[in-house]
Amino acid sequence: MNQGTEGSEGGTVPPWRHPAFRTGVREMTSIAPGIAAWGLVTGVAMVKALGMPLALLMSLVVFAGSAQLAALPLIAAGAPVWVVWATALCVNLRFVIFSAQWRPYFAHLPLGQRLRLGYFTADLNYVMFMKRYPEPRPSAEQLPYFWGGVALNWCAWQLPSIAGILLGERVPTQWGLGFAGTLALLGLMNTLLSDRATWVAAAVAGCAAVAAYALPLRLNIVVAIAAAVAMGLLMEQWPVRRRPS
Incomplete structure (x- = not known):
């Protein structure tokens, strides 16, 4: 997030100081509780299937909730590695479409920054961004807006997910976390339809x-x-x- 945007006097403004950054945060606020619930359920599921060290590593490195939830039952069942990879790949194929549609907005950025954008990209950030900027005409406010949305989304996911990992061993399996996860996913899905x-x-x-x-x-x-x-x-x-x- 160290790439600045051009200010009115020719200088650079850090994305988090741009007004569009706050707009991105504000527009993601109403969605954050559903993301947090999903992250908590996923964290509990990960620690029960993988143990704490691998669960923490998966949460921070993978950062793809639907792929994580799809892969965990396969890992727990001892499925072949190629099946786990193929499932995660199929679940995340939508990001190929997302990146193709984001290309007119961010293709001019350096490769390192585009890789960072790719890591933080999430479904609902894509939906909110395209709703606000339907025409592929790059402007100075688009990058701060993107960072504002993904910053809140990342925190809303990772903090509850890590909490679920740390507390997951104390949560009884019979509490029906799978059903709670389904409800969280349904709530998020309704925002995409x-x-x-x-x-x-x-x-x-x-x-x-x-x-x-x-x-x-x-x-x-x-x-x-x-x-x-x-x-x-x-x-x-x-x-x-x-x-x-």
Whole structure:
């Protein structure tokens, strides 16, 4: 976060001192409680499956809640490494789309800073950013706004996740943390269902997951993700095909 933005007098202003940084923080505030609940549940799940050192390492290095939750049951079940990697890769394929759509905004930045942006990127930050800046026209306020949103998102995830890791051994399994995690995910999902394409993709994913439930190693998750991605791409292309050339 050491890359400044140009000020009105030709100098540089640190992102956290730019007014857009505070705007990014403010717009993420209403979403932070759901992220915190999800992070807490994930932290408890990680420490029970991996132990404290590996759970802390995974939380800080991976920083991908849905991929972590998808990989943990496979790791606990002793699934082959390629299955764990393939599942995490499929879960995170959406970030390829995110990065492609962010390219017009941030492609001019140095490689090191783009790598930092990639680490902190999250689903809801993408949604909030694109909602505020729908046109790919770079401006001085976009980078501070991005950092404001991801800074709050990272803290809202990591602090509860680490708390769950540290306290997870004292939480009884019968408390139904899996169900609580599902509720947290549903709350976050509802903020992403903003148009017909996402609703249809979510419905197709749910049907595919149920239809493929009998597959071993929870591969029905991979099937659901693939079905959702395919349907989402079809829904994005469908209006283009209907328009006359």
